[in-house]
Amino acid sequence: xxxxxxxxxxxxxxxxxxxxxxxxxxxxxxxxxxxxxxxxxxxxxxxxxxxxxxxxxxxxxxxxxxxxxxxxxxxxxxxxxxxxxxxxxxxxxxxxxxxxxxxxxxxxxxxxxxxxxxxxxxxxxxxxxxxxxxxxxxxxxxxxxxxxxxxxxxxxxxxxxxxxxxxxxxxxxxxxxxxxxxxxxxxxxxxxxxxxxxxxxxxxxxxxxxxxxxxxxxxxxxxxxxxxxxxxxxxxxxx
Amino acid sequence: xxxxxxxxxxxxxxxxxxxxxxxxxxxxxxxxxxxxxxxxxxxxxxxxxxxxxxxxxxxxxxxxxxxxxxxxxxxxxxxxxxxxxxxxxxxxxxxxxxxxxxxxx
Numbered sequence: 001x002x003x004x005x006x007x008x009x010x011x012x013x014x015x016x017x018x019x020x021x022x023x024x025x026x027x028x029x030x031x032x033x034x035x036x037x038x039x040x041x042x043x044x045x046x047x048x049x050x051x052x053x054x055x056x057x058x059x060x061x062x063x064x065x066x067x068x069x070x071x072x073x074x075x076x077x078x079x080x081x082x083x084x085x086x087x088x089x090x091x092x093x094x095x096x097x098x099x100x101x102x103x104x105x106x107x108x109x110x111x112x113x114x115x116x117x118x119x120x121x122x123x124x125x126x127x128x129x130x131x132x133x134x135x136x137x138x139x140x141x142x143x144x145x146x147x148x149x150x151x152x153x154x155x156x157x158x159x160x161x162x163x164x165x166x167x168x169x170x171x172x173x174x175x176x177x178x179x180x181x182x183x184x185x186x187x188x189x190x191x192x193x194x195x196x197x198x199x200x201x202x203x204x205x206x207x208x209x210x211x212x213x214x215x216x217x218x219x220x221x222x223x224x225x226x227x228x229x230x231x232x233x234x235x236x237x238x239x
Numbered sequence: 240x241x242x243x244x245x246x247x248x249x250x251x252x253x254x255x256x257x258x259x260x261x262x263x264x265x266x267x268x269x270x271x272x273x274x275x276x277x278x279x280x281x282x283x284x285x286x287x288x289x290x291x292x293x294x295x296x297x298x299x300x301x302x303x304x305x306x307x308x309x310x311x312x313x314x315x316x317x318x319x320x321x322x323x324x325x326x327x328x329x330x331x332x333x334x335x336x337x338x339x340x341x342x343x344x
Contacts, residue, residue, distance in 0.1 A: 015307065023308035031309050042313050053320045057327050064331030067338050074271050092268045099264060103257035106299045110253065113245045213245055216301075223299045227292055233264075234288035238271055239281070 041217045045224045048177075052228050055170050056235055062162040071158035073237050076149065077141070091237050094137050095229065098178075101130030102226040105219045112192065112215035120215060121193035127222065128185040131178050138175045142168075167236065174232060177225050188218045246301045256298045263291050 012032060013019040023030055031039040063070055074087040081089070108123035145151045145167075149158070153165040191197055197210040267287040270280055297303040302310055 017307070020307040020311055023306060031306070031312075033306060034309055039309065042309065046313050046316060049317050050320065053317070053323070057320075057324050060324070061327045061331040061334075064328060065334035065338065067335065067342060074274075088268065088271050092264075095264050095268070096261065099257070099260045102260070102295065102299055103253060106253040106256075107250060109246070110248065110250060113247055216245060220300055223295055226299075227295050230288055230291045230295070234267065234284050238267060238284050 035211075035213045035217075037217045038213060038220065041220045045220065048224065048228075052170075052173070052231070055166075055173065056231060059162075059166040059170060059236065062166060063160070066160040066162055068160040070160050071156065071163050073239075076145070076151075076158060077237065088237060090137060090141055091233065094134055094141075095233055097130050097134050097137075098226050098229050101127045101134070102223050104130065105222045109216045109219045112212040115198065115212070117192050117195060117198055120212075121189045124185050124189035124192065124215070124218075128182045128189065131182040131185065131222075131225075135175060135178055135182065138171065138178075142171075170232060170236060174225070174228055177228070181222050181225050184218060185222065188214060246304060248301075248304075252298060256294050260291055260294060263287050263294075267291075 012022045012026065023032060077089075077091050078085055078087045079089040080086075104123045105127045108120050108127060111120040111123060114120075150156060151158075151164045151167070153168055155161040156164050191203075191210060192212075192215065195201075196203075197212060197214070200209040202208060203210055264287075267284060270283045270287070275283065296314075302314070
């Protein structure tokens with residue numbers, strides 16, 4: 001008599017379309033091997049994908065339909081350093097910073113699962129510091145654009161009026177995501193560093209014990225912020 | 240092996256991907272720096288963008304190692320957005336055309 005444990009992933013085919021059908025048709029938890037926190041983070045990120053794509057599609061539509069020339073982003077975002085005029089410099093630095101923060105985050109997840117709480121927490125704090133410096137540069141960029149270039153949501157001296165509204169909406173929404181990510185990174189890092197997860201202390205909000213899967217879920221959000229920037233960089237700054 | 244162990248991969252994987260993302264970002268920045276224009280520019284931008292996005296999702300976000308049930312649930316729905324993009328580009332073209340006619344450009 002072999003009794004099967006319901007929802008045991010070993011009972012299901014492991015790969016191929018067979019596993020896809022079996023998982024969805026199992027009349028049990030569909031996402032096997034994945035905690036609910038992680039599954040729900042993925043579903044939230046899916047909805048966020050729709051939001052950002054809608055923004056970028058709106059930007060595409062107004063840029064295609066305007067009869068006024070679009071401002072040359074390469075020039076608008078250029079910086080002059082020590083007499084050298086370098087196009088898009090700040091944006092390039094911001095891109096590299098965000099990618100680096102993704103690298104440190106991925107390693108934090110790894111050290112979390114290895115129960116190395118010190119390295120995991122420190123890597124998360126470095127990630128948060130990268131994120132905070134990204135937001136700082138964005139503030140500098142916005143200030144320069146508003147004060148020096150005179151860009152407003154309803155118009156600007158360089159060309160099509162829609163440039164300002166789409167720029168502030170898209171980068172603003174992304175910047176808010178980064179800021180929220182920084183706050184959450186610090187919260188999770190403190191939890192990890194003081195050993196709340198390792199010792200299984202109940203969380204202050206839910207009263208449940210944490211686990212290092214939380215670090216991976218946090219990482220998913222952070223990588224997504226980086227992912228969105230890849231698309232903004234390509235379509236808004238480079239196009 | 241308990242499933243609660245989560246995703247375990249050697250650190251070299253992450254360092255390699257990190258390096259690749261740096262190279263790809265540098266390449267896409269070069270597209271602007273050398274002022275490539277037209278179809279060459281757009282093709283290069285999209286290629287580098289998709290490569291970067293693919294690396295982030297598959298390796299950093301571990302999608303390459305997830306079961307297909309999760310991957311399909313997350314990666315298939317965004318394909319609907321391609322329809323939205325196609326419709327809105329027609330719409331944008333049309334608006335541009337009518338503005339050309341009525342504003343007498």
